[in-house]
Amino acid sequence: MAAKFAITSDPIDPDALKRSLEAAQAGACVTFEGWVRNLNEGESVDALEYETHAAIAVSEGETVIAEALERFSVVKAECVHRVGLLAIGDCAVWVGVSAEHRGAAFDACRYIIDEIKNRLPIWKKEHYGKGATAWINCATQ
Amino acid sequence: MTIDVTTHYFAVFRERAGCETEAVSTSSHTAAELFEEISGRHGFADKRDRCKVAINGALARWESAIESGDEVLFFPPVAGG
Numbered sequence A: 001m002a003a004k005f006a007i008t009s010d011p012i013d014p015d016a017l018k019r020s021l022e023a024a025q026a027g028a029c030v031t032f033e034g035w036v037r038n039l040n041e042g043e044s045v046d047a048l049e050y051e052t053h054a055a056i057a058v059s060e061g062e063t064v065i066a067e068a069l070e071r072f073s074v075v076k077a078e079c080v081h082r083v084g085l086l087a088i089g090d091c092a093v094w095v096g097v098s099a100e101h102r103g104a105a106f107d108a109c110r111y112i113i114d115e116i117k118n119r120l121p122i123w124k125k126e127h128y129g130k131g132a133t134a135w136i137n138c139a140t141q
Numbered sequence B: 001m002t003i004d005v006t007t008h009y010f011a012v013f014r015e016r017a018g019c020e021t022e023a024v025s026t027s028s029h030t031a032a033e034l035f036e037e038i039s040g041r042h043g044f045a046d047k048r049d050r051c052k053v054a055i056n057g058a059l060a061r062w063e064s065a066i067e068s069g070d071e072v073l074f075f076p077p078v079a080g081g
Helices: A014-019 A054-071 A102-119 B012-017 B031-042
Strands: A002-008 A028-035 A043-052 A074-082 A084-087 A091-099 A122-128 A133-135 B003-009 B021-026 B052-055 B058-060 B071-075
Touching: A002 A054, A014 A028, A014 A091, A028 A102, A043 A074, A054 A074, A054 A102, A054 B058, A074 A102, A091 A102, B003 B012, B003 B031, B012 B031, B021 B031, B031 B052, B031 B071
Parallel strands: A002 A074, B003 B071
Antiparallel strands: A028 A091, A043 A084, A043 A122, A074 A091, A122 A133, B003 B021, B052 B058, B052 B071
């Protein structure tokens, strides 16, 4: 079983990543892509800036993948999260799972993205028009 | 008794503190006590239960003891994905 999590500042290539999930015994493949969208809570967004503590994010991300492999009957699971300044439409996070059957593939993919969002030290700053910015999920003064 | 630790700030905490890292002499003995002290001094707006702490490179519990020489990392609410 392969367990893999990575942080990258390079563009994510979903097609290339998906090929790493291939396995003769896999009858299902579920992937999730998180994209940068141009609107959040009514505000027009120009760009998103992601920051991380890479060593702890990778360690915790690998733990999440290992948990998914243990809880669900899957063949392979991987996740890549991008950091740095991203533009509208960019892929910020990719999760891919292959399994014998679709149920476990969907469940594991959902588990991984939910845990990644809740547990990893990754922060997101939205950039709006006229130079305004805001850190998502953080309280304002 | 005071101890000497190094604190590290990320994202909104770094911006509020105006620095990435600080040498701190403190009478706090847990990560939670140190957070409340630092949070008050720098005006962090996020409640502790929404934040995370790491000590010497690994995620830790708020009730963890801190010792002289520790590197204490304060993480504001996360927002991956």
